[in-house]
Amino acid sequence: MTSNAYPTTQTIHTIGILGGGQLGMMLAQAALPLGYRCVFLEDNADCPASLYGTVYSSEQLDDFISTADVFTLEFENTPTDTVQKLSALSKQGQKKGMFPPPIALEVAQDRLKEKQMFNDLDIATVPFESVSSKAKLDAACQKLGLPIVLKTSRGGYDGKGQYVIKETSDIAPAWQALKDAVSGKGSLTPTPAPLIAEGFINFSREVSMIAARAQDGQIRCYDLVENHHHQGILAKTHAPAVGTSQLFGQAQTAITTIMNHLDYVGVMALELFVSKDARGHDRLLANEIAPRVHNSGHWSIEGAVTSQFENHIRAVVDLPLGDTDNVHPSIMVNVLGEYPSISDVLSIDGAHYHSYHKSERADRKIAHITLMPNDVTDLEKALGKLVAVLPNKVGLDKKQSESKK
Amino acid sequence: MTSNAYPTTQTIHTIGILGGGQLGMMLAQAALPLGYRCVFLEDNADCPASLYGTVYSSEQLDDFISTADVFTLEFENTPTDTVQKLSALSKQGQKKGMFPPPIALEVAQDRLKEKQMFNDLDIATVPFESVSSKAKLDAACQKLGLPIVLKTSRGGYDGKGQYVIKETSDIAPAWQALKDAVSGKGSLTPTPAPLIAEGFINFSREVSMIAARAQDGQIRCYDLVENHHHQGILAKTHAPAVGTSQLFGQAQTAITTIMNHLDYVGVMALELFVSKDARGHDRLLANEIAPRVHNSGHWSIEGAVTSQFENHIRAVVDLPLGDTDNVHPSIMVNVLGEYPSISDVLSIDGAHYHSYHKSERADRKIAHITLMPNDVTDLEKALGKLVAVLPNKVGLDKKQSESKK
Known part of the structure; x- marks a missing residue:
């Protein structure tokens, strides 16, 4: 397509999207009528977004970067280093931006940082405690009162990496099940991080x-x-x-x-x-x-x-x-x-x-x-x-x- | 994409569209969310629809036909023989259909047939007459009363192939300008066809x-x-x-x-x-x-x-x-x-x-x-x-x- 298929004032032609699932697909459905093209960084070549633009595998990262003018994501567990790299290129003026900013991902990927941020900003949450040892878990159970939910603060979806502590006898097995996350051993979380203990709240x-x-x-x-x-x-x-x-x-x-x-x-x-x-x-x-x-x-x-x-x-x-x-x-x-x-x-x-x-x-x-x-x-x-x-x-x-x- | 990306009851997966302009593009924008794919028969590889599916040139007609399950069009001046062929394949049960039916194109491509159909169906139109000779043009001017618009019944767009007859002295030059369409000579129309004389009606x-x-x-x-x-x-x-x-x-x-x-x-x-x-x-x-x-x-x-x-x-x-x-x-x-x-x-x-x-x-x-x-x-x-x-x-x-x- 010739380059004057854009308004002359338009400097962004192609949006690079990290991920090619249905969210990427629906972003493209919105972007194309506005006059933009989309490309996707996604290892599944047959992904939903493939109907709307070229899909680059993670091995083709450089091609993906050179094709797109600005970047965004549809999947928050995108490797942080890729996001950091795209953000840095944008700060150097080589690209038009990486949105959302990396800090938003860091917060969203960590339940403890996220809830701490909420409270720092005077936004109410369920009561919670950071747990990095058995002693801290005991103290959290004391402070919050049972029942509580003990969770890894990073990783863990669809109920994995969670343990409901209903009574005192549940505390030891819960610690046993999740303590590897604190040291970063095992497969529960991507990096070592404290657990989070959350109090129970009735909600409608x-x-x-x-x-x-x-x-x-x-x-x-x-x-x-x-x-x-x-x-x-x-x-x-x-x-x-x-x-x-x-x-x-x-x-x-x-x-x-x-x-x-x-x-x-x-x-x-x-x-x-x-x-x-x-x-x-x-x-x-x-x-x-x-x-x-x-x-x-x-x-x-x-x-x-x-x-x-x-x-x-x-x-x-x-x-x-x-x-x-x-x-x-x-x-x-x-x-x-x-x-x-x-x-x-x-x-x-x-x-x-x-x-x-x-x-x-x-x-x-x-x-x-x-x-x-x-x-x-x-x-x-x-x-x-x-x-x-x-x-x-x-x-x-x-x-x-x-x-x- | 695997074949079970469709409901098991779905027998149509790909829609073949004759033409790849913005109408084809917007048809695809509607078809993809319903779970269908689109392919296009279009000689401009960079057409708007190319963002939404594979474009086949007229030389690749056979590939286009074999890829699609059912056919439609976005451009009514599609060659009638292609439409006839796709319609015949559908009647033989090899394809799921060619819509709209060829007869609709034949009528829409001929102003005289179109207005005759309207009148046959008791749908009011401006008064009109078929004109295939200078004598018939004189009679039409007499019957409709001047002014009239003389038009080719086939082809001719954006004011081409039209002549406004305001007074009697316009009749001869109008006939001179358009008479080749009646015999099929010249470039005005795709096939020989009578002219159509239309009476003037004030409309709001x-x-x-x-x-x-x-x-x-x-x-x-x-x-x-x-x-x-x-x-x-x-x-x-x-x-x-x-x-x-x-x-x-x-x-x-x-x-x-x-x-x-x-x-x-x-x-x-x-x-x-x-x-x-x-x-x-x-x-x-x-x-x-x-x-x-x-x-x-x-x-x-x-x-x-x-x-x-x-x-x-x-x-x-x-x-x-x-x-x-x-x-x-x-x-x-x-x-x-x-x-x-x-x-x-x-x-x-x-x-x-x-x-x-x-x-x-x-x-x-x-x-x-x-x-x-x-x-x-x-x-x-x-x-x-x-x-x-x-x-x-x-x-x-x-x-x-x-x-x-």
Whole structure:
């Protein structure tokens, strides 16, 4: 394509994305209509993003770097040294930037640093303690009161690297199971790091807020949304979360404070618990950040004036952010493991299907469906129809998910 | 990608599209999230659609055919023999279909057949006469009354192959200019065909209706929209057209009748004039059909629950059609010839930018922008801001377009 297929003022033509999964794919779906090309650093040549641009393997890192003008990521466990390198090239003026900044990854990859940052910024969390010895674990159990959850602070997903301590007799086996993480032995974590002991808090629901921050510091926040998980995997998101108007300001202040603190650029997700304060009022406790576009923001493709993917791209290429208001209320449902009949799904008015072109595998995220009928009174009815035609209803069908507990 | 990246019931994996321009590109943008791949038959390897799938040149027709399971088109001047061949292969059961059917192209490529079909189906048009000799032209001028427009019935675009006969002395030079089309000599038309003489009708505005017809005969119609042209090129579309509720039913009946008559599958556009009947009431006169997705339906990407592109794909792969209701009112503006500053465009809330990745050339369609602010009272204000930042305002800026007349 000739070079004048761009406005003459445009200096960024190609966006390099670390990772080529469905998040990278949806970033490209947003970037191409804005006039940009995307390339991906990803070892799976058949990844979802491969439909939208060239995929470079990690061995082709130099080619990837030379092709792209600016860099971002879709996967926060990207090797930090690659991110550091791209950030350094940008600081030297050779590239137009690496967004989000490396510091955001460092914080997001470490539960202890993350929660410490929240508290340093006066953002409430569950009570927690750093645990680097058996004696400190004993002290933490004393201070927090049982039950607690003991976790590795780095690595460990989907329940791995976690131990619930319900009574005093659980303390020794929990320490035995996780102590190698402290010294960096074994396969639990990438680097030695203290454990984190978290107190139990009763919460009524999980919500998240997505926000975008531009290079000039402008921030735009999406609605608070309500997330339903099944065994740690997001099953569905209601956008907006019903009855959270009183909480919106608190979440907005929290994510704004975090983004400004990190000098963040791009889209970030903040996961929060809705709990009760001493007077019985709803309050938010910050759980974790994701320094990237997030599954709980997929509804925004149809459900918001500007999607999280487009706003992330806009931030990365230094364009003004778009309106984050919702267009109509919507519900996003993940398709896990097995494809439905697309004909059954699309017979529901207002159903938007997003295949990731991935092969079926138990509980794998292979597609998502956003329901946004024009008339909001049809929304719950549409959800009922959708659940009826999904082969895997985990986290969606009340009867089934209860019977599995 | 492994074959189980599809639902097991899915027999169509790849859609072959004749043409690879921006319409093909936007069809692919709709098809990929539904889980399909697209390939294109197009001699320009750098075409807009090349970002979304493999492009085969006309010399690679056999490869194109063997790769795709079902076929459609984005360009109605596709060679009829290719369409016939793909249709025949489908009838033999070797392929899953060629949509729309060849008959729809034959009609759309011939102004005389098209208007005759309209009248045969009791759909009003401007008065017209077939002209195959000087004597018939004289008779047509007598019957229709001057002024008339004399046109080739096949070929001829953007004012070529047309002659306005204002007074009797224009008749002889008009016949001289266009008579070769009747015998098939010269370069005016692809094949010999009579001319068409059309009477002049005062009309207040041009509107169009887009509709989709599924393989089971289900039809869903979009809102009537109002189109503004500059020298035959669409400049902008208002969706829906204000004050057309009384006309919707007439347009819906017309396009439904036409689609059923042609046993049409896919999206069709019907262009209409709003004129006055004898009692001074608004009435519609059919001008022409486009047997494909249409520029006056681009607003539907954001502005309708299901876009024209997605509904065309759904029809082609035999899925149920989606809701055609508008989400909020919107305005689509074509970017002609020169790219604007994308930063200026995106600083308008509710602006959606669609680059075609084409190089700049005078009056060429290189992008479009759909304005859909969440609050409809911001819509005209957004249009004002957009016109202010577009380098080429033809058909948009009242002062400029009037001074050019």
